[in-house]
Amino acid sequence: MAMNTYRAGEYDVIVIGAGHAGCEAALAAARMGCRTLVLTISLDNIALMPCNPAVGGPAKGHLVREIDALGGEMAINTDKAAIQMRMLNTGKGPAVRALRAQADKKRYQMYMKHTLETQPGLDIKQAMVERLLVEGERIKGVVTHTGAIFEARAVVVTTGTYLRGRIIIGDVTYQGGPNGQYASINLSHSLRELGFELGRFKTGTPARIDRRSVDFSKMIIQPGDERPLAFSFMTDPVPKPQVPCWLTYTTEETHRIIRENLHRSPLYTGIIEGIGPRYCPSIEDKVVRFADKERHQVFIEPEGLDTEEMYVQGMSTSLPEDVQIAMLRTIPGLERVKIMRPAYAIEYDYIVPTQLKPTLETKTIRGLFTAGQINGTSGYEEAAAQGIIAGINAALYVKEKEPFVLTRAEAYIGVLIDDLVTKGTNEPYRMLTSRAEYRLLLRQDNADLRLTEKGYQIGLVTEERYRKMLAKKKMIEEEMERLASVTVTPREEVQEALRRLGTAELRQSMPLLDLLRRPEIRYDDLFTIMPGLERFSLPEEVVEQIEIQVKYDGYIKKQLAQVERFQKLEQRQIPPDFDYDAIKGLSTEGRQKLKQIRPTSVGQASRISGVSPADISLLLVALEQRRREKGEEGAR
Numbered sequence: 001m002a003m004n005t006y007r008a009g010e011y012d013v014i015v016i017g018a019g020h021a022g023c024e025a026a027l028a029a030a031r032m033g034c035r036t037l038v039l040t041i042s043l044d045n046i047a048l049m050p051c052n053p054a055v056g057g058p059a060k061g062h063l064v065r066e067i068d069a070l071g072g073e074m075a076i077n078t079d080k081a082a083i084q085m086r087m088l089n090t091g092k093g094p095a096v097r098a099l100r101a102q103a104d105k106k107r108y109q110m111y112m113k114h115t116l117e118t119q120p121g122l123d124i125k126q127a128m129v130e131r132l133l134v135e136g137e138r139i140k141g142v143v144t145h146t147g148a149i150f151e152a153r154a155v156v157v158t159t160g161t162y163l164r165g166r167i168i169i170g171d172v173t174y175q176g177g178p179n180g181q182y183a184s185i186n187l188s189h190s191l192r193e194l195g196f197e198l199g200r201f202k203t204g205t206p207a208r209i210d211r212r213s214v215d216f217s218k219m220i221i222q223p224g225d226e227r228p229l230a231f232s233f234m235t236d237p238v239p240k241p242q243v244p245c246w247l248t249y250t251t252e253e254t255h256r257i258i259r260e261n262l263h264r265s266p267l268y269t270g271i272i273e274g275i276g277p278r279y280c281p282s283i284e285d286k287v288v289r290f291a292d293k294e295r296h297q298v299f300i301e302p303e304g305l306d307t308e309e310m311y312v313q314g315m316s317t318s319l320p321e322d323v324q325i326a327m328l329r330t331i332p333g334l335e336r337v338k339i340m341r342p343a344y345a346i347e348y349d350y351i352v353p354t355q356l357k358p359t360l361e362t363k364t365i366r367g368l369f370t371a372g373q374i375n376g377t378s379g380y381e382e383a384a385a386q387g388i389i390a391g392i393n394a395a396l397y398v399k400e401k402e403p404f405v406l407t408r409a410e411a412y413i414g415v416l417i418d419d420l421v422t423k424g425t426n427e428p429y430r431m432l433t434s435r436a437e438y439r440l441l442l443r444q445d446n447a448d449l450r451l452t453e454k455g456y457q458i459g460l461v462t463e464e465r466y467r468k469m470l471a472k473k474k475m476i477e478e479e480m481e482r483l484a485s486v487t488v489t490p491r492e493e494v495q496e497a498l499r500r501l502g503t504a505e506l507r508q509s510m511p512l513l514d515l516l517r518r519p520e521i522r523y524d525d526l527f528t529i530m531p532g533l534e535r536f537s538l539p540e541e542v543v544e545q546i547e548i549q550v551k552y553d554g555y556i557k558k559q560l561a562q563v564e565r566f567q568k569l570e571q572r573q574i575p576p577d578f579d580y581d582a583i584k585g586l587s588t589e590g591r592q593k594l595k596q597i598r599p600t601s602v603g604q605a606s607r608i609s610g611v612s613p614a615d616i617s618l619l620l621v622a623l624e625q626r627r628r629e630k631g632e633e634g635a636r
């Protein structure tokens, strides 16, 4: 660390790290008019994808769409760098349908770096931040490894898997970040010195292999969707050449080699201390935990168009390199495989997220925000989602405006952050559709209708994006009104058309909209049933909305009723200085947890593990008493 320091500049917002969280945070703050600086260890590793070359999938795809709807960059960048797109779960309900893209990693980085470089009001500098500067209870700035002091009213820390990063391959361990980068050691100490509680997590990645050494004739091709698809609501999907992935399987022989070398696995020798993601287990974990399974899926995924490197999805491990080669060569198609980069595990520090407010500002230092893997999550999408929220709130903090919080009923981003700051996490947190209780409302197809207005209100969403969403909304509403106003009568030609569609004949006249509720009938069929009906050329996404809103109307109404009940408790705010010691009868664990988390609403209090319904009733009574005594406003 530099001995001499010098004042190097002053900004509104400083973002530490240009990973998936940092890029969104920096762009959001700059696009909202703040003078913003990004400091990152290496400019050549901006938006690095150290793990799988994929974006999206169930729940993660929802996050990407929500980031886009708010005016973020990940979706647009993915559309530019995508080399394969697939819509997953098309056979299931709209709540779990999700887009997944294979991205060209180098192109993803290149486009994101250039977007940062061309963003007005944003400076980017290569530097390692060593220390946070705090004055009283407010952030003041940062110090870099060269002694440069940059000052700002808000700082967003998005250091990912780098904080005291430790690389582990068998019994070989060394300090480092992903892809041979430096680890970020002193900043971790600086956070501890400021009183933050840090935990230790780990994650792992599989080997990268040489395409020329793979025999694809022994694998099953996994092509992309022919139908052009896009993540961003601003991208017009155009047909693009799709690069396939390949499916193969582990064998009994693979499992035997792994079992015989478990004594050399750092997971089982205790070299690894950090807790790993349950939903992204290493291959040795899978072989041990699912011992009855004869084989595990292995997907060979291209890392890009201009590289021979391929990613071995499903074979994440920290076993010694010689074991890695032996086990890979037992897999059909990989008999003569060559490893270009060995698999490894990385351990890193994360900040215990219950120390954060729903705005991702820290509770103890004003103006200091954290986002991404540093908050205990795992995944590019989870990181980017937190990044945009932290960037927005850093900008609003600097502008002394109302903070921006999304609830569990409004967005997957709201579910993600509420889970983190209310419940914490004891393993790397990955977003799943099952975590969202209102998932039928939080679909990937309606993220713009849910969030773009909010993004526009805070000054992040462009006029063009806002107008596009309004036009879509208007088309949906007008066409649904039209279909509701057109009556279909049980005339013979109608009955004939219904018979051909394999659905029941009409007994009496009904609005055309009601006919569309039938599962057998699609929007296009309406023009067969009523040939005279004028057909407007509506965009596919408008038709999709009409079909979903009509066919799931009943379920959507039921979920909206649940949301109404949820919001009642959510709107019951708890004053920041509320004295829980004054409430008689609270359970010991409940009181301790409420004092530790300091929830902002009764709704959030009810989700804290250890706080019982009885505690919530006592809290509601105490809040009402206080409101009367102090004549405070606030929801009854």
Ligand SMILES: Cc1cc2nc3c(=O)[nH]c(=O)nc-3n(C[C@H](O)[C@H](O)[C@H](O)COP(=O)(O)OP(=O)(O)OC[C@H]3O[C@@H](n4cnc5c(N)ncnc54)[C@H](O)[C@@H]3O)c2cc1C
Residues within 6 Å of the ligand: 016, 017, 018, 019, 020, 021, 022, 039, 040, 041, 042, 045, 046, 047, 048, 049, 050, 051, 052, 127, 128, 129, 130, 158, 159, 160, 161, 162, 163, 178, 184, 187, 203, 204, 205, 280, 344, 345, 346, 371, 372, 373, 374, 377, 378, 379, 380, 383, 384
């Ligand atoms: C080996 C490995 C395996 C993974 N496996 C999976 C997986 O299986 N599934 C999954 O969903 N996700 C996985 N991930 C996680 C995924 O990569 C991260 O979730 C995602 O990259 C987190 O984004 P982030 O922005 O929080 O941090 P990162 O993308 O890690 O970016 C952090 C940024 O901060 C910068 N930085 C760090 N410290 C400093 C400092 N002191 N000063 C300046 N800059 C600094 C770094 O240079 C970097 O640009 C894996 C990651 C790794 C490394």
